Amino acid sequence: MPQIFSRTANILSKASIAAVGLLVVVLGGVLWAVMMSPYYTNVNITREQPVPFSHKHHAGELGIDCRYCHTSVEKSSFAGVPPTQTCMTCHSQIWTNAPMLEPVRASYRDNKSLSWTRVNALPDYVYFNHSIHVAKGVGCTTCHGPIAQMPLTYKANTLYMGWCLDCHRQPEKYLRPKSEVFNPNYVPPANQTELGAQLVKDYKIIPLQERQSCSTCHR
Amino acid sequence: MKGWVFGLLIAFSLLMLLNLVVVLLMVKGVGIWGINIPVGWGFAIVNFVWWIGIGHAGTLISAILLLLRQQWRTSINRFAEAMTLFAVACAGMFPLLHMGRPWLFFWLTPYPNSMYLWPQFRSPLVWDVFAVSTYLTVSLLFWYVGLIPDLATLRDKTAKPILQKIYGVFALGWRGSAVHWTRYETASLLLAGLATPLVVSVHTVVSFDFSVGQVAGWHTTIFPPYFVAGAIYSGFAMVLTLAIPIRKYYGLEGYITMRHLNNMAKVMLATGLIVAYGYVFEFFMAFYSGNQYDRFAIINRLHGPYAPFYYALWVCNIFIPQLLWSKKIRENTFILFIISVIVNLGMWLERFVIVVISLHRDFLPSSWRMYYPTRWDWATYLGTLGLFFTLLYLFLRVLPAISMSEMRVLVVETDPKRKH
Numbered sequence: 001m002p003q004i005f006s007r008t009a010n011i012l013s014k015a016s017i018a019a020v021g022l023l024v025v026v027l028g029g030v031l032w033a034v035m036m037s038p039y040y041t042n043v044n045i046t047r048e049q050p051v052p053f054s055h056k057h058h059a060g061e062l063g064i065d066c067r068y069c070h071t072s073v074e075k076s077s078f079a080g081v082p083p084t085q086t087c088m089t090c091h092s093q094i095w096t097n098a099p100m101l102e103p104v105r106a107s108y109r110d111n112k113s114l115s116w117t118r119v120n121a122l123p124d125y126v127y128f129n130h131s132i133h134v135a136k137g138v139g140c141t142t143c144h145g146p147i148a149q150m151p152l153t154y155k156a157n158t159l160y161m162g163w164c165l166d167c168h169r170q171p172e173k174y175l176r177p178k179s180e181v182f183n184p185n186y187v188p189p190a191n192q193t194e195l196g197a198q199l200v201k202d203y204k205i206i207p208l209q210e211r212q213s214c215s216t217c218h219r
Numbered sequence: 220m221k222g223w224v225f226g227l228l229i230a231f232s233l234l235m236l237l238n239l240v241v242v243l244l245m246v247k248g249v250g251i252w253g254i255n256i257p258v259g260w261g262f263a264i265v266n267f268v269w270w271i272g273i274g275h276a277g278t279l280i281s282a283i284l285l286l287l288r289q290q291w292r293t294s295i296n297r298f299a300e301a302m303t304l305f306a307v308a309c310a311g312m313f314p315l316l317h318m319g320r321p322w323l324f325f326w327l328t329p330y331p332n333s334m335y336l337w338p339q340f341r342s343p344l345v346w347d348v349f350a351v352s353t354y355l356t357v358s359l360l361f362w363y364v365g366l367i368p369d370l371a372t373l374r375d376k377t378a379k380p381i382l383q384k385i386y387g388v389f390a391l392g393w394r395g396s397a398v399h400w401t402r403y404e405t406a407s408l409l410l411a412g413l414a415t416p417l418v419v420s421v422h423t424v425v426s427f428d429f430s431v432g433q434v435a436g437w438h439t440t441i442f443p444p445y446f447v448a449g450a451i452y453s454g455f456a457m458v459l460t461l462a463i464p465i466r467k468y469y470g471l472e473g474y475i476t477m478r479h480l481n482n483m484a485k486v487m488l489a490t491g492l493i494v495a496y497g498y499v500f501e502f503f504m505a506f507y508s509g510n511q512y513d514r515f516a517i518i519n520r521l522h523g524p525y526a527p528f529y530y531a532l533w534v535c536n537i538f539i540p541q542l543l544w545s546k547k548i549r550e551n552t553f554i555l556f557i558i559s560v561i562v563n564l565g566m567w568l569e570r571f572v573i574v575v576i577s578l579h580r581d582f583l584p585s586s587w588r589m590y591y592p593t594r595w596d597w598a599t600y601l602g603t604l605g606l607f608f609t610l611l612y613l614f615l616r617v618l619p620a621i622s623m624s625e626m627r628v629l630v631v632e633t634d635p636k637r638k639h
């Protein structure tokens with residue numbers, strides 16, 4: 001009877017054992033890379049907006065406080081997107097004829113809201129609340145990134161649950177004094193760990209078990 | 220051959236029914252089943268426990284009886300192991316489908332993820348994932364390793380080049396040399412050693428799904444041993460249910476002899492008595508504990524709306540199998556077949572009693588509610604029966620149902636004319 005397989009079958013069969021292991025590792029790595037890439041997370045990608053609003057100009061160069069526009073951030077779960085009237089407090093006086101601002105004026109004229117494209121969005125099954133985070137020393141830029149340097153707004157973090165838990169498990173790495181929460185140019189001091197640990201105590205941050213319990217965010 | 224095609228046709232139609240149910244389930248969700256609150260588990264878990272229990276006989280026969288050098292196992296171990304695999308495949312479907320979103324099943328396994336989250340290791344449901352997947356892996360390996368010499372025989376006997384290739388790939392280059400045989404023996408013993416604890420551990424973990432919970436009728440320490448005994452009981456019943464027709468239609472009376480049927484009937488009788496002990500002690504402990512909820516759970520079994528199921532369970536599992544004390548009945552294949560089917564039914568009823576009767580009237584009378592299976596519950600169950608028998612029919616056709624290599628050894632070893 002002739003041989004069923006050629007000599008190379010020996011090598012192929014041994015190589016296939018290694019290939020299976022390699023395939024699992026490579027496939028896992030590729031999946032992880034895709035999941036962490038801007039392609040999937042939209043991190044660092046600017047979105048098209050009805051008006052090319054620049055946080056860099058308004059919050060950075062002009063130094064307008066975050067709360068001037070995002071009025072409900074200290075009282076509500078939602079930070080608030082300003083109505084056209086807020087824009088018009090200034091733009092009825094300056095740049096009144098700028099073509100770039102025509103959609104704002106149109107919105108004001110027709111009493112029709114500008115429809116901004118949402119940049120940072122959480123799934124509906126997460127009960128995120130801005131007010132508690134702001135009240136406990138989590139700065140705007142801790143989550144929203146260097147907003148004062150963004151000519152066009154982009155998402156600065158993945159907003160994955162792992163990213164939330166990173167801070168919920170070790171808030172001392174990120175907390176800042178309440179007076180600095182709305183400072184868009186805040187740089188953490190060299191002794192952040194000690195300062196953070198002190199702030200965790202001072203601000204009476206709830207214990208770890210409650211911070212990472214499922215029902216704290218998924219009610 | 221005609222009978223085989225007919226059987227496969229029925230089994231395959233039921234498998235297609237399973238396909239239909241699964242698609243419908245994906246589209247509409249678990250609401251198509253009769254489950255509700257408080258009976259959130261229903262048929263899915265009843266059938267899961269039933270199927271996984273059936274698998275246990277295969278592992279017992281192949282692993283423990285191998286270690287104990289019980290030679291009579293040789294002619295039944297191959298298809299008993301196949302039965303284990305197919306039963307575990309059917310069992311595995313139920314918890315996955317019952318999750319409602321089966322495509323997220325991998326959330327049950329610990330893997331690096333963007334949520335920085337592990338499964339809840341304190342939950343028996345997670346232990347279940349490990350127990351069942353280990354069981355499937357070891358059973359598959361054991362079955363496959365045992366098949367290698369036979370696959371080589373098939374490769375050498377067949378004339379079709381394509382079959383030669385297929386069997387050849389799976390025979391892993393087996394030439395039957397002395398080195399091959401020593402390694403084969405070592406591998407079989409090692410796998411038997413690995414599989415032996417699984418006979419006990421898998422159904423113990425399954426029983427934890429219940430006994431770790433607080434529901435009256437579940438929360439007892441007798442559950443692990445009584446579940447394991449029940450699993451072996453139902454497993455041997457299923458082996459008999461399959462072996463008796465197979466030996467008749469394939470003329471295997473010379474291989475699967477009366478001694479095999481007799482031995483299996485004895486194992487059934489013994490494990491059945493352990494199960495009976497479990498039932499009696501559930502009774503006793505309910506009253507001895509003085510716990511009003513435990514006591515109510517038993518009274519509810521006896522007088523509640525599902526009482527007929529409980530009485531049927533006693534008849535099927537305890538009373539009828541006592542006939543097996545008689546040698547005449549053990550050696551009457553027809554009656555033995557009927558008894559084995561009755562025990563299968565009885566063990567299904569046992570899981571129904573445990574899951575549904577305990578849940579439908581829990582601690583708060585305001586939440587009491589009846590559970591009625593819908594036609595889709597039945598369709599899912601019948602569908603997995605279809606999957607099981609389709610796989611079995613294909614197995615009987617494609618692979619040797621009795622281990623040829625072990626049979627050759629046995630024939631030589633037990634030959635009275637052989638001297639040394």
